[in-house]
Amino acid sequence: xxxxxxxxxxxxxxxxxxxxxxxxxxxxxxxxxxxxxxxxxxxxxxxxxxxxxxxxxxxxxxxxxxxxxxxxxxxxxxxxxxxxxxxxxxxxxxxxxxxxxxxxxxxxxxxxxxxxxxxxxxxxxxxxxxxxxxxxxxxxxxxxxxxxxxxxxxxxxxxxxxxxxxxxxxxxxxxxxxxxxxxxxxxxxxxxxxxxxxxxxxxxxxxxxxxxxxxxxxxxxxxxxxxx
Numbered sequence: 001x002x003x004x005x006x007x008x009x010x011x012x013x014x015x016x017x018x019x020x021x022x023x024x025x026x027x028x029x030x031x032x033x034x035x036x037x038x039x040x041x042x043x044x045x046x047x048x049x050x051x052x053x054x055x056x057x058x059x060x061x062x063x064x065x066x067x068x069x070x071x072x073x074x075x076x077x078x079x080x081x082x083x084x085x086x087x088x089x090x091x092x093x094x095x096x097x098x099x100x101x102x103x104x105x106x107x108x109x110x111x112x113x114x115x116x117x118x119x120x121x122x123x124x125x126x127x128x129x130x131x132x133x134x135x136x137x138x139x140x141x142x143x144x145x146x147x148x149x150x151x152x153x154x155x156x157x158x159x160x161x162x163x164x165x166x167x168x169x170x171x172x173x174x175x176x177x178x179x180x181x182x183x184x185x186x187x188x189x190x191x192x193x194x195x196x197x198x199x200x201x202x203x204x205x206x207x208x209x210x211x212x213x214x215x216x217x218x219x220x221x222x223x224x225x226x227x228x
Contacts, residue, residue, distance in 0.1 A: 006075035007122075008212070009033040009115060011059065011108075013045060016179030017129055018080030020205045022049060033071060035059070035081070035111075059107040060099050065114060074118035076212050078127045079108040079151075084144045084181060086188045097143050104147035109154055116162070123166030123216070127208055128155045132175045132226065159221060168219040170211045174204045175226035199227050 008025050012018030013034045026032055032052035036042035042054040053071075057064045059081055083103045085096045112126060119126065133141050134148030152171055159169035176182055178195035186193035204225065211220050 005029050005031060007031040007033065007071055007073060009035075009070070009074055009077045009111075011035050011079050011111070012081030012129075013049075014041065016080070016181055017174070017177065017201050017204050017208075018078070020201045021078060021080060021208055022052075024205055024209060026052065030075075033074070059103045062102055062107045062110045065107065065110050068111075068114060070115055071118055073122040074115055074124050075122045076125045076127060077112060077115045077119060078129070078208065078212075079111070080129045081107075082129070082131075082181065084185060084188075086140045086144070086185065087142075088140055089142050092143055100143040100147050101150070104144070105150045105154065108151060112154075112158065116167070119167050120162070120165045123168075125168040125170065125212055125214075126155075126158060127170050127172060127211055128152075129204070129208070130155075130171045130173045132173055132224075134171070135173055135224070159219075163219075168214075170220050171222045172204065172207060172211070173222065173224045174199055177201055177204055197227070199225060 008030055010018055010022050010032060013022040022032055026049050032049055034045050034052055034054045036045050036054055036056050037058050039056050042056045046052060046054045055068050057068055083100055085100060108128060128151055130151050131148045133145040134152045137145035155169050155171040177199040179201055182198060183193045207223050207225060214220060
């Protein structure tokens with residue numbers, strides 16, 4: 001693990017995998033750039049992570065990202081934010097499709113584009129926290145799975161385009177993980193939620209940190225982790 005403080009842009013730092021990753025990076029002395037949906041939420045994150053730069057932007061409105069003032073160097077961008085709404089294709093609303101694709105796919109693409117000059121300057125790493133749904137689609141998961149399949153395509157294209165500039169790109173595909181999102185999924189499925197039955201967020205965060213701390217002689221294109 002490197003001992004030099006680095007700068008990481010993390011989305012989804014308010015809960016789940018993103019929150020734990022931000023905490024771990026902050027605890028080891030790295031500098032954080034965090035996104036918050038509202039100015040009020042930005043104040044909360046700034047209080048939770050002293051010294052962090054917290055920017056307000058709504059991922060559901062990717063155009064709002066265009067005005068962000070990003071650092072000149074970024075050692076990583078970690079896309080950990082996401083939303084999920086289950087339902088059959090016959091019933092999912094236009095709004096559900098639009099929000100899911102905006103937050104899970106379009107916003108990561110836009111934010112990555114904006115961060116590329118800083119990533120190139122630092123020969124940084126892009127980590128896209130995907131999902132098992134990005135590998136296999138099941139009934140009632142169409143919008144979420146489509147967004148995550150698209151996210152994998154984004155990662156693959158980005159890796160091919162930016163490898164020559166020294167930018168590394170990794171997709172992480174966790175199975176069901178014990179987060180608030182998983183609790184919400186169980187609610188939508190009408191199932192009882194037992195956090196102990198699923199991957200713990202710390203397990204996924206350990207994998208992400210391994211990717212971020214990888215020596216410069218290698219890249220991990222994809223990591224798949226499933227519950228036992």
